[in-house]
Amino acid sequence: MGRGSDRVVAVQVHINGRPYRVEGNTISGAQLRALAVPPIGPESDLFVERPGLAQDELIQDGQTVTLEEGMHFFSAPRTITAGATFGSGPHPRRQHCGQRLD
Numbered sequence: 001m002g003r004g005s006d007r008v009v010a011v012q013v014h015i016n017g018r019p020y021r022v023e024g025n026t027i028s029g030a031q032l033r034a035l036a037v038p039p040i041g042p043e044s045d046l047f048v049e050r051p052g053l054a055q056d057e058l059i060q061d062g063q064t065v066t067l068e069e070g071m072h073f074f075s076a077p078r079t080i081t082a083g084a085t086f087g088s089g090p091h092p093r094r095q096h097c098g099q100r101l102d
Contacts, residue, residue, distance in 0.1 A: 008023050008024060009023075009024065009025055010022065010023055011024075011025060011067045011068070011069050011071075012069060012070060013032075013067060013070070013071045013072070013073060014070070014071070014072045014073065015032065015035065015036040015040075015073045015074070015075075016036060016040075016073075016074055016075055017074075018036070018037065020035050020036075022035070022067055024067075025066060025067050026064050026065065026066055026067065027064070027065055027067060028061065028062065028063065028064055028065070029046055029059040029060050029061045029062065029063045029065065030061040030062070032046060032059065032065065032073060033046055033061065036075070040075045042078075043077065043078055043079075044075040044076060044077055044078055045058055045075065045076055045077075045078050046058070046059045046073060046074075046075050047059060047073065047074055047075070047076065048065065048071060048072070048073050049071075049072040049073070049074065056074075059073070
């Protein structure tokens with residue numbers, strides 16, 4: 001008689017909106033980062049979406065995640081600098097309703 005618990009299960013998860021198949025029911029945060037295409041680098045945090053009003057959970061690299069079919073993960077910049085400008089040159093003057101804000 002075969003033992004059903006020895007069978008490896010494949011679970012589909014989503015990372016940044018893309019589907020991935022994972023063999024097994026657990027994975028580390030570092031493995032999730034590497035699974036994504038392109039891989040999620042150290043400049044970003046990895047989160048698992050929680051349904052409803054529950055707060056999304058930050059996943060650490062060394063953390064073991066128990067996978068469920070259809071789980072959604074997403075990355076976000078680790079540091080967000082308010083008011084930062086990107087590119088070269090001075091920051092343009094801000095305007096509101098056609099009026100300059102100085």
